[in-house]
Amino acid sequence: MTTTTGRPASTPVRPPVRALAPHPDRLLPADTGLRDLARSIYQQVSGAPIYSPHGHVDAAVLAENRPFGNPAELLITPDHYVTRLIHAYGVGLDQLGVNTPDADPREIWRLFCSHWHVFAGTVVRYWFESELSEVFGLTVQPSAETADDLYDQLSEQLARPDFRPRELFDRFNIAVLATTDDPASDLSAHQLLAADPDFTGTAVPTFRADRYMTPNVPGWKGFLEELAAAADIDTGSYAGLVEALRNRRAYFKQNGGTATDSGTADAYAIPLPDAEAERIHRAALGGSVAPDEVVAYRRNLLYQLAAMSAEDGLVMQLHADVVRNYDQASFAAYGPDTGHDLPGPATFTAGLRQVLNDFGRSDTFRIVLFTTDETSFSQQIAPLAGFYPSVYVGAPWWFIDTPAAISRFRAAATDSAGFGKTSGFIDDTRAYCSIPARHDMSRRLDAGFLAGLVATHQLGEDEAYEIAGDLAGSVPVNTFRLEKYVRS
Amino acid sequence: MTTTTGRPASTPVRPPVRALAPHPDRLLPADTGLRDLARSIYQQVSGAPIYSPHGHVDAAVLAENRPFGNPAELLITPDHYVTRLIHAYGVGLDQLGVNTPDADPREIWRLFCSHWHVFAGTVVRYWFESELSEVFGLTVQPSAETADDLYDQLSEQLARPDFRPRELFDRFNIAVLATTDDPASDLSAHQLLAADPDFTGTAVPTFRADRYMTPNVPGWKGFLEELAAAADIDTGSYAGLVEALRNRRAYFKQNGGTATDSGTADAYAIPLPDAEAERIHRAALGGSVAPDEVVAYRRNLLYQLAAMSAEDGLVMQLHADVVRNYDQASFAAYGPDTGHDLPGPATFTAGLRQVLNDFGRSDTFRIVLFTTDETSFSQQIAPLAGFYPSVYVGAPWWFIDTPAAISRFRAAATDSAGFGKTSGFIDDTRAYCSIPARHDMSRRLDAGFLAGLVATHQLGEDEAYEIAGDLAGSVPVNTFRLEKYVRS
Amino acid sequence: MTTTTGRPASTPVRPPVRALAPHPDRLLPADTGLRDLARSIYQQVSGAPIYSPHGHVDAAVLAENRPFGNPAELLITPDHYVTRLIHAYGVGLDQLGVNTPDADPREIWRLFCSHWHVFAGTVVRYWFESELSEVFGLTVQPSAETADDLYDQLSEQLARPDFRPRELFDRFNIAVLATTDDPASDLSAHQLLAADPDFTGTAVPTFRADRYMTPNVPGWKGFLEELAAAADIDTGSYAGLVEALRNRRAYFKQNGGTATDSGTADAYAIPLPDAEAERIHRAALGGSVAPDEVVAYRRNLLYQLAAMSAEDGLVMQLHADVVRNYDQASFAAYGPDTGHDLPGPATFTAGLRQVLNDFGRSDTFRIVLFTTDETSFSQQIAPLAGFYPSVYVGAPWWFIDTPAAISRFRAAATDSAGFGKTSGFIDDTRAYCSIPARHDMSRRLDAGFLAGLVATHQLGEDEAYEIAGDLAGSVPVNTFRLEKYVRS
Structure with missing residues (x-):
């Protein structure tokens, strides 16, 4: 028998069964006056359709609709x-x-x-x-x-x-679900869903080219070959890789995609001369690439992806500054994404200077910045989003996607950048059945935050209702250019 | 039509006109019990004269008193x-x-x-x-x-x-307004004001030598010449520049100044041997100065300014760690101070070690540290101010001069350094007509913070009233050595 | 006469004598509803025995029991x-x-x-x-x-x-007090206490090898000789030093110790080849060690201490990232620990990677991370403790051992790592008579934090009581492996 914290019991008596009954007012402010207003704001948006512009549910799950x-x-x-x-x-x-x-x-x-x-x-x-x-x-x-x-x-x-995926999709009231997909994907599941009159929701692909960006990862050459096959473009050269990526971005766009995603070790995006990028590409194919070349190659490709976003208008999501696969033995035994990726310090202001100087004021370019370093909300991300039309503050990511941290995020970002340059809530989840709970959490917290602004007379009550609605609807729709998928 | 957040409207109906009626209790705590006490504390200081020890209003505006x-x-x-x-x-x-x-x-x-x-x-x-x-x-x-x-x-x-500047000055109940001035300024506007019996307020100059410190900025040679003319000292040598700065500091002091200001890319202040500083000075005049020499030159001059403060007792303000002119195209088109300066990480503890070892325990020297990196309040600034008699915690600056961030600052700085080593509120504004609103904001927030300490029995109620009064009055007066300007 | 903030008085009237009467509800939440629950939770643990697993009281004070x-x-x-x-x-x-x-x-x-x-x-x-x-x-x-x-x-x-030490020990209801001791100590005071039937408490030694780790500190050679004498092992070689440390750890364990402590300039722990460590050791004995060798030597020894903890199961405490003796003149005049040590940025994730890869999943190894950089709670420490079984989140240390900062810590660490991987409160004090006040502070704050979770329906009320009890009892007992000292 263990205690609540998982330690050897200090008290032997403990009820074996506790009721599971989430309170209707959970996460709303404890203060009674605040809570009444927050509840009212929350209730207005609690049933709104879910826009999930970034996550890791596989489209095939919906296309095949097999029981879980x-x-x-x-x-x-x-x-x-x-x-x-x-x-x-x-x-x-x-x-x-x-x-x-x-x-x-x-x-x-x-x-x-x-x-x-x-x-x-x-x-x-x-x-x-x-x-x-x-x-x-x-x-x-x-x-x-x-x-x-x-x-x-x-x-x-x-x-x-x-309880099959599509039935839950309807029950969850999901309007748009964005998946995360490799550029080499044929997007057949998305095509099946788009062609299926029984599927009334929307599932859009997101272009994520991470595995091509670090040329010393095992299998990189094979990845290039898969991409070449998908694009029907030779990726044996750096120029070919860039062309293939551009080609596949267009394919994703044709298949309904509105965004890309990049998850990189840092946010530096620094163009290389083509000849130098070409040289490293060839060296990597030859199996002899130095660590600093790998970094330079990756940072160049991140810049190229930004340049392509400025061309094609796919919204660039950047999930940067994570130390991946920290525990080598766990990685060897269990693979990636098994719990030992860790936050690193945010590098947006320094890393993105070239990108923002070149594309930051463009109408086409748009970038949403996601961090695991919450100090960057008031110190990097909100200041950038409060100047550049193209920059949006991504909702708190990994490790800080929690009630307390989300409340800190709203406080840290709003007073300098307002609400309209934030991204709306992102669930970023593999856990399909948790999607409603996550969006509901965000709506509760936003209602509480707005109620606090009203109670301290920083915001009118009518505005609070309006902003709550925007945060659940027009804000993510606008940020991720999902206008065409809005249900009338 | 747009929504509150600036996104395409999700609801078409919206009242076209909203009343503008700031609530008397705005920014006071939402909790009823706390609010009553906070209101009472606030009311005691709401009408106190304004000490504005750092800002960017031009003294000529007051001297000329032309309509805006x-x-x-x-x-x-x-x-x-x-x-x-x-x-x-x-x-x-x-x-x-x-x-x-x-x-x-x-x-x-x-x-x-x-x-x-x-x-x-x-x-x-x-x-x-x-x-x-x-x-x-x-x-x-x-x-x-x-x-x-x-x-x-x-x-x-x-x-x-x-609505002319002086009439507003009186109406705003400003006791002291510090301007920001180049060392080459003749301070004629200040002299006019001092000599004018109709002007019953006080406007003091602040010595800001930034443009001399980075010898690769366009126009640097011309700046030196202006300074030479003002001081009647040749600035063709580094020794001459230092002497001219010392000369002008004395002039500012004669004209009522009590403080200097520096805005630097980082807080490092590291003395160079005179010969090395001289060498870089000559190289810069010759137009061939290397980037690392520019940095060394600036850091040396920051050290020399600290040394002069230890001599003449002018309070040194340090606004450090900002990335200036981040967007080069905007800078080219619109010039400096146009919205794309961005926060950098704070460097006080590491950067000021030599200065504080040499002058930190001096009775004459005093330095007020301003940051845009709020993590530095509990981690650098309050710890420094809690040991060195000369160090004061500057009020939250740029990007963090907001209700939520100011509340975080009080919580982060007070419990280790107390109230008396904080600077008092600084409006730092070009927006003359916003000065009362900004100081009023600070008084409301301090009242709320103090009420919270009383409500949690960390402070007596009588002390809370006393501290609120100090924070609006004796605290900035003492920090910026404004005693002689206090109205009896 | 001065004001509350220590500035020249702005108001001349002030009561000369204020009552000293700490309120029974101090530090509990201001909100009435929250406070009632928090008080009730607090009252359940307010009289619980104190486990003080890290501090700086000298065991001789208890052994000799002379009046203060x-x-x-x-x-x-x-x-x-x-x-x-x-x-x-x-x-x-x-x-x-x-x-x-x-x-x-x-x-x-x-x-x-x-x-x-x-x-x-x-x-x-x-x-x-x-x-x-x-x-x-x-x-x-x-x-x-x-x-x-x-x-x-x-x-x-x-x-x-x-008011003698032992009488206060009993009055304070201290169950276990851990001292901090040099490896060369004979622990005679601990032995006297253990053998004394009149002393019913427990005082355990903690092994702190800091002075051996930086081979350029004055007196290092003498320290090695003291250690050699204590262990009866020649420390003229690096191998001898390691062996002597291992030997003394066993001695500490025999004398009741369950933990070690290290206070280092950063958290990097990086093994050196034995030959290289040996070379630096000899160079240092010869008086000619370079600064980078000093760092490499220290980081290697920190790794070796971790390796020994993985062998012998002594819980490794790491107090890292402090700039010691910042003010050289004060250090020269007054010695160490005189108020001018300052926080540095936390380096756990980067610094401990090798240690955690090698020992982090071991059952024997355990490490408790203490920081003065509160950003590291959500960004480094809780993420590490939420994966590695061996890693525990140390309670807020120095500069952040305050009510406001402790509340921020709970909010920052709990939502990703929970309660059970935190260390329990640590008083870390030289001020013997403040021990009850410090632990009481922590219990009040935890009660308030738990009440907040209950009031926002994130936790059941019964769980809150249980967790409060664990945090005062089973949590520190488990973290520091003090099970055998728990009073029945």
């Missing part, structure tokens, strides 16, 4: 937010099914439930409470005692037709 | 806080009159009014509400619909005698 | 939190008795009392209020007027048997 698998496969194993914290209490990632296909899903679920208490106070706990209650109708909290019952209930539901 | 120009020229075009955010929505700086003398002021005002909604939640909106209501008596908020009426009302008022 | 000296010697002179802020108002450290044995203690106390007002709003004021009231029963606040009376009252009490 077991609870562990759906809710635990692929979600590194969940697995990393259980791992932090000494549980191996293999025990949680990561890169371990033969792990018993019920055992994984039991491990999750017996660690439920370690999530107390975290956003993962918050999302799960909403999701398990509102999507799956569970009524008791996970625990060692309740694990099996919950597993059975979830399994039963997941087998039902109304 | 049109509303755009007074309120919009020169205020980069305003123009930058409108620019961020795609409006050219030229359309706002920046470096564009023939722009139609009414059109500029219309652009401002039609973008009023994008300021929702920002401090610019907050200042304008107070200023337009309390200084100009406007009763409706700016909007496309109200723009022309408001322009006419403002124009009419600006033509009236009681 | 005069009030200045006990409360003022050794506490650099106190002396630094009085110094910041122009009082010499010598006047406060620092390194000045013949200073008159009553004069020191008078200086403290006449500067009492400068502590308004600081945590030092907060601690003193609790301590002077609850430990010493004083009923009026220090001031110039009350100084002598208070001095007499304190002196009288300090002479009484019930």
Whole structure:
């Protein structure tokens, strides 16, 4: 038996079963006066359609509309937010099914439930409470005692037709869902969905060229070949790679895409002379590229992607400054995205100077900056977005996508840049069934923030309602150029 | 028609005219109990005279006392806080009159009014509400619909005698206004004011030698010549420059100045051997100075300015760590101070070590540190001010001179350094008519902060009243050595 | 006469004597609803035994149990939190008795009392209020007027048997007190205490090897000789030093120690080849070690200490990133730890990568990270602790060990890492009589934070009570492996 914090128990008595009943006022301000206004603002937007302009749901899931698998496969194993914290209490990632296909899903679920208490106070706990209650109708909290019952209930539901991906898509009231896709993808799933009269929502692809940008990663040559095949353009030269990327951007745009994404080790985007880029490209193909050349190559390509955005108007998302695959042994055993990527210091102001000098005042170019370094909201991102028409403040990302941090973000960004240059909420999730809970969290927090401005007489009450509506609707639509997908 | 956030409207209905009526309790805490105490503390200081120890109002404006120009020229075009955010929505700086003398002021005002909604939640909106209501008596908020009426009302008022600079100075209850002046200035406007029995306020010059410090800026040689003429000392040598600066500091002091100001790319102040400084000086005059020599030269001069402050007791203000003229095309078209200066990371602890080791415990030396990097309050500035008698925590500067950031500053600085080593509020503004609104904002926020300490029993109620009074009065007076200007 | 902030008085009237009566609800949330719940949570833990797993009380004080000296010697002179802020108002450290044995203690106390007002709003004021009231029963606040009376009252009490160290230990309800000890210490005081049936508490040593790690500090060779004598191992070689440290760790463990501590200029821990470490060791003994070799030597030893922790299971505390002895003249006159150590930027993620890759997932290894850079809670420490089983988030250290900063810490760390990977409160103090006030502060703040989570429906009320109990008990016990010292 363990305590709430996961330590050896200091008190032996503990109720085995706690009710799962998310409060209708959760996350609204504690102060009664503020709460009443916040609730009213929230209620106005709580049912608004969801625009999800960045995330990691696979379009094929919707196109095929097969029932989801077991609870562990759906809710635990692929979600590194969940697995990393259980791992932090000494549980191996293999025990949680990561890169371990033969792990018993019920055992994984039991491990999750017996660690439920370690999530107390975290956003993962918050999302799960909403999701398990509102999507799956569970009524008791996970625990060692309740694990099996919950597993059975979830399994039963997941087998039902109304729990298939498309049915949930409708139930979640998703207006637009952006996926994340490799440039070599044929986007066939998107095409199937677009052609399917039964699918009334919108799923748009997002062009993410990361794997071509660091020419010393294993498999880089093969990636180039896949891209060449998709574009029917030889990528054996740097010029060819750039041309193939341009070609595929157009293809993504034809297939409904409005944005790209880049996830890079830093935000530096510095053009190289073509000959130098060409030289490094050839050296990399030859297998002999130096670390500083890899960096220069990547930073040049980031600049080229910005230049292409200034041409084709695809909105450039930049998720920068993350230390990837920090733990080499975990990476070797479990692969990427398994919980040991870590925040690095933000480098936007210094890194993007050339890009913004060249394209920052262009009407076509647009860039949304996402950070894991919250000091950059008041110190880099809001100041940039408050001058450059092209720059938008991305919603708090990874590690800071939590109630407390989102509130700090609004306070840090709004007073210099206002609301209209922020991106709207981004769920950025692999956890499909958590999408409504995440957007709902954001709407609650924005309602509370707006209520605070009204209560301190910095904003009129009518404006607060209007801005809340904008933040859920016109703000993400405008930022990500989704106007054509707005339901009338 | 646009929404509150400046996005395409999601709802077509919107009231065309909103009342402009700043609430008497604005910015006071939302919690009722706290608010009552905060209001009471605020009311005690709300009418206290204003000490404005750092700003950018031109003394000639007061000396000549000519009526202000049109509303755009007074309120919009020169205020980069305003123009930058409108620019961020795609409006050219030229359309706002920046470096564009023939722009139609009414059109500029219309652009401002039609973008009023994008300021929702920002401090610019907050200042304008107070200023337009309390200084100009406007009763409706700016909007496309109200723009022309408001322009006419403002124009009419600006033509009236009681809206001339000196009449406003009295009405604003300004006790001391510090200007910012080049060392070559003859300070004739200050002398006129000092000699004028009709001017009962005080306007003191502040010595700002920035343009001499970076020897590769265009015009540097000419600046040296102007300084030489003013001081009657040859500045063709580094020794001469230092001597001329020392000479002019004495002149500023004779003319009532109590402080200097430096705005530098970083806070490093590192002495060079005289021969090396001399060598770079000559190289720069010869037009062949290397970038690292420019940096070394500037850092040496910052050290020399500190050494002179330790001699003459002029309070050294340091506004460090800003990336100036980030957007080269905007700089070329519109000049400096046009909205694209950006915050850099604070460098006080590392940069000032030599200065503080040499002068930090001196009775004469005093330095006030201003930052745009709010992490430095708890991590650099308060720790330095909590040890060195000479170091004071400058009020939050640029980008963080907002209600939310000022509240964060008080929380971050007070619990380790207390109140008495903070500088008092600094408006640092070119916007003359916003001075009362800015100081009033600070008094409201301090009242709220103090009320919070009382409510959590960290401070006695009587002390809170006393400290509020000090923060508006004796604190800036002491920090900037303004004792002789205090009205009896 | 001075004002509350220490400035020349703006108002002449001031009550000479203020009551000292800490409010029972101090630091609890101002909001009435929140406060009621917070009070209830607090009351449940307010009387719990104190686990103090890191501090600077000398075990000999307890072993000898001699009465404390005069009030200045006990409360003022050794506490650099106190002396630094009085110094910041122009009082010499010598006047406060620092390194000045013949200073008159009553004069020191008078200086403290006449500067009492400068502590308004600081945590030092907060601690003193609790301590002077609850430990010493004083009923009026220090001031110039009350100084002598208070001095007499304190002196009288300090002479009484019930104010001796052990009697206070019992009265403070300290379960475990960890001291900080040099590896060369014979731990005789700890042995006396362990063997003494009259001492029912626990005092455990902590192994702190800092003085061996930077081979250019004056006296390094002598330190090595002391260590060699203690371990009976020749430390003339690097291998010998490592072996001696390993030997002494075992000795500390035998004497009840469960942890080590390191205070380093940064968090980099990078192994050197043995031959290179050996070469630098010999060079340093020869007196000719280069600055970069000193750094490499220190970073290697930090890695070796981590490796030893992975072997012997002593919990590694890391207090990194402080600029020591910033003011050279003060260091020369007064020695180390005299108020001019300053925070540096945190370097955990980058610095510890090798250590965490090698030992981070080990069951034996454990590391607790302490910072003075609060941005690192959400950006480095919580993300590391949320993945690595071995990493724990140290409670806010130095400069951020204040009510406001501790509240920010909880908000910044909890939503991604939860409660169970935080360390529990650490008082880290030389000020023995402030220990209860400090732990009590933490319990109040945690109660308020938990009440906020309950009020916003992020946590159940029953969980909040449970977690509050854990944070005061099982959390520090588990983090520092103190299980065997828990009173049944």
